[in-house]
Amino acid sequence: MPTQQAHVLYCVAFDEVTNECTQQVWMPAPSLLPPMTIEQAGQIASMAFLVLGAAWCWKKLGQSTSR
Known part of the structure; x- marks a missing residue:
């Protein structure tokens, strides 16, 4: 099942004289993380759990040595 990616409307041509967007395009929304596979996400999660542990x-x- 393909995943649906969110799209946002970007202004690609801006007229500085009239302060209006002259050309808009729908583009994929930016994300905080780069696209990654399930295996890569699992590796990152396991390293995070290791550090937290x-x-x-x-x-x-x-705590046990200060008593």
Whole structure:
């Protein structure tokens, strides 16, 4: 099933004299992340969980040694 990407209306030609857009085009909306595969997203998520897990363990070790 193909995914639907959001599109937004962009002004590609602007008339500075009249301050109006003279030509508009529908283009794909910008995104925060570049397009990636499911495998790449899984790799990023697993690394994030590894870092968060290490930080949690470090915190727990610090709590147990300060008592």
